[in-house]
Amino acid sequence: MLGRLNHVALAVPDLGAATAAYRDVLGARVTAPQALPEHGVTVVFVDVGNTKIELLEPLGEGSPIAAFLEKNPSGGMHHVCYEVDDILAARDHLTACGARILGDGNPKTGAHGKPVLFLHPKDFFGTLVELEQA
Ligand code: CO
Numbered sequence: 001m002l003g004r005l006n007h008v009a010l011a012v013p014d015l016g017a018a019t020a021a022y023r024d025v026l027g028a029r030v031t032a033p034q035a036l037p038e039h040g041v042t043v044v045f046v047d048v049g050n051t052k053i054e055l056l057e058p059l060g061e062g063s064p065i066a067a068f069l070e071k072n073p074s075g076g077m078h079h080v081c082y083e084v085d086d087i088l089a090a091r092d093h094l095t096a097c098g099a100r101i102l103g104d105g106n107p108k109t110g111a112h113g114k115p116v117l118f119l120h121p122k123d124f125f126g127t128l129v130e131l132e133q134a
Contacts, residue, residue, distance in 0.1 A: 015057035
């Protein structure tokens with residue numbers, strides 16, 4: 001079921017500063033910031049060749065990233081995203097195995113315009129897992 005690592009997401013308190021550090025200090029290619037109000041985040045993707053790093057900054061009230069940054073003020077790893085061929089089949093398989101899907105259990109549209117789901121971190125050893133239909 002599990003495919004490639006699509007990205008690793010890092011929550012950051014200052015997206016402009018983080019983007020500049022990746023672009024100017026680390027010499028990476030970065031995208032323009034993209035606001036995703038449905039997810040409560042603004043994202044920048046860093047292309048590192050074999051995968052991407054997703055820099056996340058809170059957007060709007062009740063952003064899931066805001067709570068994370070309260071606990072980790074300087075930022076930190078927020079989630080990993082794996083690709084799947086069929087997100088509904090993956091969801092049904094995971095649910096049958098007892099894993100919990102966050103939210104209402106239905107895919108949302110992610111930063112790449114593709115359906116995504118998040119899995120409860122307590123079911124995957126403390127790491128928030130995103131699945132994206134490739
Ligand atoms: Co993500």
